[in-house]
Amino acid sequence: MLRNIRDLNYNIYLIGTDIANFTAGNHLCDVTYQVPYSYDADFIKVIADLVGKHNVNLILPTTDYEAYYLSLHRDKIKAEIAVSEAATAKIYLDKYLTFKHHFALKIPFAKTWLPSEYENDESEIIVKPREGRGSRGIEINPKNPNAFSDDYLIQPLHKGKEITTAFYVKRNGALHGLFTMERELANGATSKSRTCKDYDSALEVIILQMISHTGLRGSINLQSIVEEDGTIVPFEVNCRISGTNSIRHNLGFQDIKYTLQEYLYQQEPDIVAPIEGIAVRLLYDVIYPKVSNEDGLNNNSSNFKIY
Template identity: 20%
Template structure:
């Protein structure tokens, strides 16, 4: 199908986020894409990788939606992909308006975002629907921690905190209170979460849904967490919990690893994601503990591994355009390649 030019608008192409990942995946697609890329800054490393670059205001700016719609119409784009979470929220809220303009908008409804963008609500939802989760507590005051006995534990903002920012491992009561005070000084509430499993059994899992809510496929990457790109925090294990190994690790939002069938992980994550009734890609972070898939976060969007998946023949943005816009029959649970994919850094020069 190469040679056919399909014009799409992709926001948030800078910053190493999922916008950059969608860009890379589209360049590997079965279709030939003409990409209009946007970002909030002209100092955007990926501007040379799109066919046209336009600077847009931040998603919080009152002008954002009108300028986005105007750009999409003037460039005759058939779809708009969001490349950042703030833009995802605007596109979800404004989906009916954008669809009336004639754009395909692969974004989940607010009912999905409302659950998944709040980590306490995510864990509460999964637990109430019968899925195993780490034990957790919402913390709005230090008094909320009086009954918390599980150590080690993870502390992180309940809302926001992308890229594992402001996430802490605590192993003692003193550390628990110290970092809790710090977080409460920054945000209204945070989640305390039981530390689970081993980083050697951590997976990032994509579950792909069409605009009609149908499950298309899933893919799991068993993460290789071994360097500065992939490790957010690591500390020696000072507890008597030998099952966690010699070090406690929190990964970053930059994933790499082994793409394979991992059917146990995929099937469990398909069930969790489908329970939310999504209509766009979902991404789940989990560890396997004693043979059970235990999720610790859900991102209701394209993943930071979108381009890695495309390299294996699982190209989510391309599949959605072909299926949901052009009407191509995409077989459910289509096959893709097994491979190990590792990441590094690449520099760009801008003239």
């Protein structure tokens, strides 16, 4: 997200926040602050104080928890927040609530059980946290699925092509556009992806159903499996800008830019113009030479080297 904002060459003062004092993103910010977890009691007050101190105009949540708690307490924060309505963010924070919501509205979603209600009627299953982050805590075909607490959920192990779809909902509730990538994962994160337009029509039907029944706003991420017969099975929704935004940004779906245009500059977002492309992710280093501790390495004025 930070790299995308810098790439746009807008005159923006970037304030970064994190639960850690020193992160890999510090060198991209004008100033950074260590803050509590978004579900901690002091989080909203800390953010509100930072908004007042720096006359902040816009907040961009980067996690599902941030999206929910910032939306829930937006009346306490004197800045725009690019986020869906709190009730909607709550539904999509919890994958079991997501299933119940979609099932009630006849919107496609993977069949989902709590461990306490599962009756061992699937040949293969996946168990994951209801409020998981990334792919942590996942187990495939555990011997005793009912032994898990109801902080977890169970879904059939759908096999096929994994796709991730970003879509942008304008402030007036209209779908601005969507962009899908087929992806490969390594340690729960995207390692390789390519533009995939094969399912746009079917995905648009699903997304329009979602938008029509909930207060979705801004950039949203829908994760799905495409089975061998072409059936699309959504299994997760993230109510925030997803981590592959840097790839999309360079392939014609610039949801960071759309967000800034609408929420910061009160402009109509640019037309979505996706292109074909492939992306492979790699690691790089941010090196601060001739320093012995992290004190003061909290902004882009520090002496650093990208390698």
